[in-house]
Amino acid sequence: MQQLTKTVASGKSTLTILHDLSLSVAHGASLAIVGSSGSGKSTLLGLLAGLDVASSGEIYLAGNALSGLSEDGRALLRAKTAGFVFQSFQLLPDLTALENVMLPLELSDRVDARHLAEQWLTKVGLSERMQHTPRQLSGGEQQRVALARAFAPGPAILFADEPTGSLDSATGLVIADLLFTLNREAGTTLVLVTHDETLAARCQSQLRLAAGRVVSQQGLAA
Amino acid sequence: MKWSMNWMLFRRSLAAGEFRTLLLALTIAIAALSSVGSITERVQHLLLGQANETLGADLVLRSDHEIAAPLSNAAQVQGLRVAKTATFPSMVGVHPQASAPVAGEMPAAASSISAETEPAALTLASVKAVSGLYPLRGDLRLQDGSRISAPQAGQALIDQRLQSMLGIEVGAILDVGLLQLRVVGILGQEPDAAFDFSSLQPRLMMNDADLAASGLLGFGSRVKYRLMLAGDALALAEWRLQATPQLERGQKLESVSDARPELKDALDRASRFLKLAALLAACLAAVAMILAARRFALRHYDMVALLRTFGATRRQVQQILLAQLALVAAMAALLGGVLGWLAQSALVALLKSSLPASLPAGSSIPWLLASVLGVVLLIGCAGPMLMALAQTPPLRVLRREIEPSTRVGVQWLVTAVLMLGLLYWIANDIQLALMVGTGVVLALALAGGLGLLLLRGLQRILPGATVKIALRQLQRQRVLVAAQLGALSLGLMGIALLTVVQSDLLSAWQRQIPAHAPNHFAINIQPEQASAVAQQFSQQGLAAPTLLPMIRGRWLALNQQPVEPERYGEARAQRLAEREFNLSVAPSAVSEQGKIVAGQPLQANIPAWSVEEGLAKTLGIAVGDTLTFDVGGIPISAPVANLRQVAWESFQVNFFVMGSASLLQAQTGSWISSFYLPPNQTQWIASWVRAMPNITVIDVGQVLNEVQRVITLASSVLRLVLILCVLAGLTVLIAALDTTESERRREAAIMRALGATSKRLAAVWWVESLLLGAVAGLIAGVCASVLGWCLATQLLNIPMALNLLLPLYTILLGMFLAALTVWRRLRVFAQTTPMVLLKD
Incomplete structure (x- = not known):
């Protein structure tokens, strides 16, 4: 991303959430975006993933400039390149674990959706729970399903928003291990938002934000 | 995807x-x-x-000359069933020699006919020659109700009037032109008789194979030919398409919609x-x-x-x-x-x-x-x-x-x-659509708004914490509660209104009809039969009926301008302008002329018309306009002296147009009468009609029964629809509850956390739902009573008391329906615990 700025209208004045940020993440690398609440980390993640548009500056996702793309163009790009893991899991409550994992695969018209989903659920240790709905699963299990769902389509880049934020420390550790293992095996680029310093430390590089500005960065080429 | x-x-x-x-x-x-x-x-x-x-077919081609064979051949090619008839007046008499050969029969067979048959005078009959398949729709029946096929060659079927006139029995031989035909049955029912202009004459039906030999179809014969078709709708349509351009002058196609537009x-x-x-x-x-x-x-x-x-x-x-x-x-x-x-x-x-x-x-x-x-x-x-x-x-x-x-x-x-x-x-109809649409929206809004006001009023009056909590809940989601109230009360109102209209209004109307209102009409009474009719009645111990002349007249002009039916926009007006009117002479006593709403009563010595108010409105006729009718080829003109209201429900003989005595006295026509006959005396009618076969007696009771059956059917269908309306109203209730379900669940959890027992919660829900149902029922009942009352007293002029019990029934029904939703909610919230708050 280059000279990224995000402003929002707040009454009559304009509020700048992100100030002139520039960085690049190499293919297969991992980046942690850290900072306190309100520092702009989630906004940055949303911009990087093309969920939102920057006020100025440019973002290249897997080599594609996002500013030239429409909402649907960005959606298609996400379908091809990006995977997501959220703090609150974001599983569809009425669908089974298997169906939740199949969902993005079906959206990409993958004919082997069911087979792939089963493979990934087995990989995250849920081969026995495929037909269970989120309500019947613990928080850790739900996040495993979310991981399987994120990795199953084989994304080039994975965006994770506080992936362990809703879990107890022991379960969080297990999920983090699983996330990094799968990421390594799949060779996926990882962009992770967290306020957990231990989790951030496991990434190859870290970007620290405060009030929308970069206060420090490690392992990153500016 | x-x-x-x-x-x-x-x-x-x-x-x-x-x-x-x-x-x-x-x-x-x-x-x-x-x-x-x-x-x-x-x-x-x-x-x-x-x-x-009643048409005897699906499609009929009427013609005043013989129908060319290609038309019927084409119909047969298309797989349609075909029948032909030729109807004409002819003199018919009893054959004096019983042993004379009968057309289509061997002389030996004819010899068995009784030789005692008395020769009778010739009489004019309407002869109908039919082909073998006739009739294509409906049945030809004998007097005893048994079904019979078309007469074969050499045979004749006659109706009861011809039988009475000639004084013969089945088996007699009749002279029909050059032919002799044997009577094989007395006709009881002929499906398409109503469509025969000549049906006033007695009927003789024969096979059309005998027509040529009868020698009756000479030059100048007044024969009406009909080609009757029945079968597949598509084939009929196709034939119609082909035949229409080939139609000649004097030929006309008729289907039910053409023949019976009303x-x-x-x-x-x-x-x-x-x-x-x-x-x-x-x-x-x-x-x-x-x-x-x-x-x-x-x-x-x-x-x-x-x-x-x-x-x-x-x-x-x-x-x-x-x-x-x-x-x-x-x-x-x-x-x-x-x-x-x-x-x-x-x-x-x-x-x-x-x-x-x-x-x-x-x-x-x-x-x-x-x-x-x-x-x-x-x-x-x-x-x-x-x-x-x-x-x-x-x-x-x-x-x-x-x-x-x-x-x-x-x-x-x-x-x-x-x-x-x-x-x-x-x-x-865009106007009707807008009216109904606006009506429904207004009714929903009114019922909803009224319901909210009532609930607010109840909040001030009703005591008890549970009731207060329940009423507060109802006041919070105003739009939703208004939608619930509106929908439920509209459904209930429909049902209630139908009940009022069907039972109360009908019985009020029936009470209106005098106990001995006429239940029979007699038509086609010839002027010279008047005294004989009076005598027949007095022999039965009945008062002589009032006879009114009935003169056929075609409306020619309004204020000297020729009447052009097509200029009227309304279909009913077009038909009224087109058809022949039955005119009558107004009674000389003003009190018997009906309620005059405009103009002056008719006076016997001043030529003038009196027109029924509704007809005048439909046809644009006002007091002072000059109307011209063609009566028997003579134009008769006079001004309209008054417009009058007709009490159709009185079952007395009524006419749309009546003329003063001086205007119509020279005109001849038949007479009509209505009279009351006690149920135990109806047997007498048969002997009366036998004595005067030209008279037709119509039993109004039977007509009323038919009307009653149609009303029962229509109102039952309407009731079914209204039940579905109430069900639809109930789904609005459920949908509104669903909308607020998560909020309600949270509220329940908070109340439970604050110490409310499940019993208390259930009581709140019960009170809330029952109040909603009761208010909707109250609005529905009161509105239906008032609407029904207005309908009766203002529109139909039938005195009727307000039905005060109706709101009670609708309140109970509304509460019952609303209670059904409580059961659902109780089940949903039964498992709600304060833990929900922690989990969220």
Whole structure:
């Protein structure tokens, strides 16, 4: 991303959430975006993933400039390149674990959706729970399903928003291990938002934000 | 996008109850529309079938000269059944020599005929020569009711009048032209007799193979030919298309709709009215669908945001949502179709005894139409909401406070336009559609607003903490509660109004009819028979009936301007202007002339007309206008002296147009009379008619029974529709409860956390629902009573007391229906614990 700025209208004045940020993440690398609440980390993640548009500056996702793309163009790009893991899991409550994992695969018209989903659920240790709905699963299990769902389509880049934020420390550790293992095996680029310093430390590089500005960065080429 | 994924999402949402209310509401709408559609179609088929029977065929070509063979040959080629008739007046007499050879028979067979037959004077008869297949529709029956086929060569069928005139029995030989025909039966019923102009003369029916030999069809004979066709509708249409350009002067095609426009009009109007009633159910269901769609949208923001995050385009999301809607529609069409079919079948089974004949089976067209209407309704109600849902920004996965902008105004506008379109489609009249549409919206708003006011009033009066909490809950969601009150009370009001109209109004009307109102009409009495008729009556111990002249006249001109029926816009006005009028002479006593609403009474010595008020309005006739009628070829002109009101329900003989004595005294016509005959004296009519065979007696009682049967059928269908309306109102209740379910669950948890017992919570819900039902019932009952009363006293001038018990019944019914929803809520909230708060 280059000279990224995000402003929002707040009454009559304009509020700048992100100030002139520039960085690049190499293919297969991992980046942690850290900072306190309100520092702009989630906004940055949303911009990087093309969920939102920057006020100025440019973002290249897997080599594609996002500013030239429409909402649907960005959606298609996400379908091809990006995977997501959220703090609150974001599983569809009425669908089974298997169906939740199949969902993005079906959206990409993958004919082997069911087979792939089963493979990934087995990989995250849920081969026995495929037909269970989120309500019947613990928080850790739900996040495993979310991981399987994120990795199953084989994304080039994975965006994770506080992936362990809703879990107890022991379960969080297990999920983090699983996330990094799968990421390594799949060779996926990882962009992770967290306020957990231990989790951030496991990434190859870290970007620290405060009030929308970069206060420090490690392992990153500016 | 894979269909399997759409199916999977639909299945899961269905199992989770997301579509329950939408499905229920749409099912009810489709059931209402399809059951009404099906039953009106079946009745229409029955009545058209009966009307075809009175035509004797499906299509008739009438001609004043012989019909060329190619036309009938073409019909046969197209697989149609064909029959021919030729009708003409001819003198008929009893053959003096019984042993004379009979056409088509061997002399030996004829010799068995009794030689004692007395020769009788010749009499004029209407001879009808028919081909072997006649009649194609309906039955030819003998007097004992048994069915008989067309007479064969050498045979004749005669009616009772001819039998009486000639004084003969079955087996007699008649001279018909050069032929002798043997009488093989006395005709009791001839399906197409009503369409014969000459049916006033006695009938002799023979086979058309004998026509040539009879020598009756000479030059100048007044013969009416008919080519009758029956069979497949498509083949008939095709033949009609081919035949129309070949028609010559004096030839005319007639089908039921051509021959009986008033029947077709009446049917169209009745079915349109019932369909509009069914649309009321659909309107109420639409309110439920809008609420259900709103809830669905609210609960699916996350799913859509997630799908968009995964890379689904807006189009893909729209496709997914549309597929969900399509599946809901398909399922509702199936369920609604079954429910509608069951409802109308049950209704037909219940009414079996009062239906005129067994109804023909219905087609699937009403169901298909209802399903299409249902889909349009669903798109109108849920479409805009779901399309807005598709706009959910993907960023919601990170910021839950982001919601798509739901343009409520656009949503309602789309729904209103679609509903109006549906109304217009069914009513076929933009003014009526607008009136019904506005009426329903106003009624909903009024009932809802009134209900809210009542609830507010109750809050001040009713004591008790539970009641206060319940009333506070109802006051909070005003729009939702108003929608619930409006929908439920509208459904209940429909049922209540029908009850008032059907039972109270009918009985009030029946009380209006004098105990000894005439129950018979006698027509075609010849002027010279007047004294003989009076004598017949006095022999039976009955008072001599009042005889009124009935003079046929064609309306020629209004204020010297020739009458042009096509200039009238209204179909009824066109028909009235076209047809022959029955004119009569007004009684000399002013008190017997009816209630005059404009102008002066007729005076015997001043030539003038008196016109019925309604007819005058339809045809644009005013006091002072000059009317000219052609009576027996002589134009008769006079000014209109007055417009009068006619009490049709009095069952006295009434006329649209009456002339003063000096205007019509020179004209000849037959006489008409109405009289009351006690039920035990009806046997006498048969002997009277036998003595004076030209007179026709009509039993009004039978006509009234027919009318009663039609009313029973129509009101039963309406009742079914209104029950579905109430059910639709109930779905609004459920949909509104669903909308607030999560809030309610949270509230329940807070109340439980604060120490409320489950009993206390249940009591609040009971009171809340029962109050809602009671208020809706009260509004419905009071409005129905007042509306019914207004209808009776103001519109129909029937004195009727307000039915004060009705609101009590509707309150109880409303409370019962609302109670059904409590049971649902109690089940949902039974497991609610304060833990919900912690989990959230």
